[in-house]
Amino acid sequence: MSMEKTAPLDIDFDEYVPPDPIPQSRKRLGRLILAFGSLVLVAAFLVQALYRAGTIDFGFANWRPVVYAYLFWGITLGTAQVLRRGEAGVRALFVLPAVLFVVAMVVFPLLFGLYISFTDWNLSSLQGRRFNGLDNFRQMLGDAFYWNALKNMVWYTLAVLVEYAIAFGMALLLHSQIRARKFFRVVFLLPLMLSPVAVSWMVGKSMMEIRFGPIANFARWLGWENPAFFTDPWLARFSIMAMDAWTFIPLMMIMLLAGLQALPKEVMEAARVDGANPWQTFWKVVFPLTLPVSITAVLIRIIFKLKLADVIINVTAGGPGGATDSVTSFIFRVYRDRSNVGYGTLLAMVYLVLIVVSLTIMLNVLGRWMRGYGQEES
Amino acid sequence: MIAIDERLDEAAVPEQTMAERTRRLTTRVIVYGILIVWAFICLVPIYWTVTTSFKAAPDVMRGNLVPFLDFTPQWLGWRSLGLSPETLFNTSTVRGEFMKRFMNSVVVSLSASFLAAVLGSLAAYGLSRFSYRFGPMKNKDISFFFLSQLILPPVVLALPFLVLYKELALLDTRIGLILLYTLTVLPIVIWIMRDQFKAIPVELEEAALVDGLSIWGAFLRIVLPISLPGIVAAFILSLILCWNEYFFAALLTSTEAKTLPVMVASQTGSQGINWWSMAALSTAAIAPLLIVGIILERYIIAGMATGAVK
Numbered sequence: 001m002s003m004e005k006t007a008p009l010d011i012d013f014d015e016y017v018p019p020d021p022i023p024q025s026r027k028r029l030g031r032l033i034l035a036f037g038s039l040v041l042v043a044a045f046l047v048q049a050l051y052r053a054g055t056i057d058f059g060f061a062n063w064r065p066v067v068y069a070y071l072f073w074g075i076t077l078g079t080a081q082v083l084r085r086g087e088a089g090v091r092a093l094f095v096l097p098a099v100l101f102v103v104a105m106v107v108f109p110l111l112f113g114l115y116i117s118f119t120d121w122n123l124s125s126l127q128g129r130r131f132n133g134l135d136n137f138r139q140m141l142g143d144a145f146y147w148n149a150l151k152n153m154v155w156y157t158l159a160v161l162v163e164y165a166i167a168f169g170m171a172l173l174l175h176s177q178i179r180a181r182k183f184f185r186v187v188f189l190l191p192l193m194l195s196p197v198a199v200s201w202m203v204g205k206s207m208m209e210i211r212f213g214p215i216a217n218f219a220r221w222l223g224w225e226n227p228a229f230f231t232d233p234w235l236a237r238f239s240i241m242a243m244d245a246w247t248f249i250p251l252m253m254i255m256l257l258a259g260l261q262a263l264p265k266e267v268m269e270a271a272r273v274d275g276a277n278p279w280q281t282f283w284k285v286v287f288p289l290t291l292p293v294s295i296t297a298v299l300i301r302i303i304f305k306l307k308l309a310d311v312i313i314n315v316t317a318g319g320p321g322g323a324t325d326s327v328t329s330f331i332f333r334v335y336r337d338r339s340n341v342g343y344g345t346l347l348a349m350v351y352l353v354l355i356v357v358s359l360t361i362m363l364n365v366l367g368r369w370m371r372g373y374g375q376e377e378s
Numbered sequence: 379m380i381a382i383d384e385r386l387d388e389a390a391v392p393e394q395t396m397a398e399r400t401r402r403l404t405t406r407v408i409v410y411g412i413l414i415v416w417a418f419i420c421l422v423p424i425y426w427t428v429t430t431s432f433k434a435a436p437d438v439m440r441g442n443l444v445p446f447l448d449f450t451p452q453w454l455g456w457r458s459l460g461l462s463p464e465t466l467f468n469t470s471t472v473r474g475e476f477m478k479r480f481m482n483s484v485v486v487s488l489s490a491s492f493l494a495a496v497l498g499s500l501a502a503y504g505l506s507r508f509s510y511r512f513g514p515m516k517n518k519d520i521s522f523f524f525l526s527q528l529i530l531p532p533v534v535l536a537l538p539f540l541v542l543y544k545e546l547a548l549l550d551t552r553i554g555l556i557l558l559y560t561l562t563v564l565p566i567v568i569w570i571m572r573d574q575f576k577a578i579p580v581e582l583e584e585a586a587l588v589d590g591l592s593i594w595g596a597f598l599r600i601v602l603p604i605s606l607p608g609i610v611a612a613f614i615l616s617l618i619l620c621w622n623e624y625f626f627a628a629l630l631t632s633t634e635a636k637t638l639p640v641m642v643a644s645q646t647g648s649q650g651i652n653w654w655s656m657a658a659l660s661t662a663a664i665a666p667l668l669i670v671g672i673i674l675e676r677y678i679i680a681g682m683a684t685g686a687v688k
Contacts, residue, residue: 064546101497201660
């Protein structure tokens, strides 16, 4: 593990680096400290592993001391960096904490998750985990509910396009010359502040309640006899989409508004002088110029959409018949019902792979399309 | 930070024809019409929740909407939480329970946001100013390593963490939740702060270094104060996400560290729904963020604006 300084990125800090070379003794001290830290970490891990395996009869009550040992190792690593590499080591201290944190919290659990996804591990049974190879995978292939949840995710993700259109419209209105702009901005932002759980209560459970909910009453007033929002599969899916959209449209709206405000005024002036009507100005000037912001906003929104679960868990619990299930809510239910960690983790891992693959494809296509768009315009 | 000035309408040009004026007027009406309808859509659920917390059962069932006109406000919902005027000074187990959840939410979301702001700002500063090599990884790869966490859906980590936390005795603890929440918001903080630091001219730090400050000194004394608004923006965004998080909290906490969203969610299942008390609970759960949102709106917008616009 080495963090060496290469050619500086933006600034030439080199001229300020004190010229005195680091003495050998200091380097040796650094190496010694790191070696000690590593030793403590390995020892703590080994003792606990052997204790758990029953080979030795002393150890800790749980694995937490190993975490402390990891923290200690991180500190010795940082100290060693400073001692051995001087100025460059001091610079490494900026990213080191975050890197160590993410490695411990993501990389390690991911690898661990990869392992348990090939096991049959029921937390409520006493047998503990049992390696069962590809059984989970085979079970997944035959699991109609999982495929259904994946299909739902495609629909939910496509709904982002509609949300984007609404968000863009609202951003344009907020950007135009209106009075009380600040008031509207604050009000439009508020849904983003609310927790999806509260939204599922406020909107899904009470406002859409068939007997007295105001939305149901409104639908009845419009002439819909029996406004049941969660019995028909498509209607239920649509209701979930609407609630989720309500919460997250402000996110895209704010990003797009920022993009509009960053547009150079001269370009808009030029368009007006050239006699373009608002429609032409939008499609020929505003939309192409804000395209990068649009893509960022849509991407961020899709990322949030892929986590969609809270509303579904709390309003429909996946019903009717799995019609509203998202992958996350389905796995949540699989765990709640059968407390099988292995199968649930495998489903999640497959989901992750699918996300990575489809996002990569999407970004590639987008990149190609954007290049095409740029050539066409210029 | 974006400054949005209230631009006044341009002075009407005198030689406008009648047709032009009517056209302008119709556009105005449509624009304000849409704005008001959307504002209505944004506000009605909040209004419904707040008013329902003051309704009695028959008022809820009749779908009454306007207080004092349709129904007489009562403290029913708030009494069931122990938060109405007459119960406020008595001891109340329900209120004790509520306050415990409330404090859990406060502690967990504040600490996680703070931790993420510290770790994320440091990393973002390092990545925007120095060149690193971490094995085969250079700056670009390290940045990608951090930002790619964004696409990791929480469900992938949920079950492994359940097992790991059990072994680490971190299940149902605030610390366990804080660590996880820090992880989920860290990429967002790094994303925002990287752009913030890139916008600060390097000459400032060069001058500080010439004056004899160390790199860390220059960061703490010069760069940090300048970038404080950005950090506040990132912090508030993290706060919103952590305060509202439900999935991990539902999975990893049971009695001790349960947060407000889990408490709200667990009310709906049992013995029908007490609409008024649910409404009071929801109001109490969303009120802090509504206040934050109204007061610190410009920071939130600024936070989302950087990152989006390069």
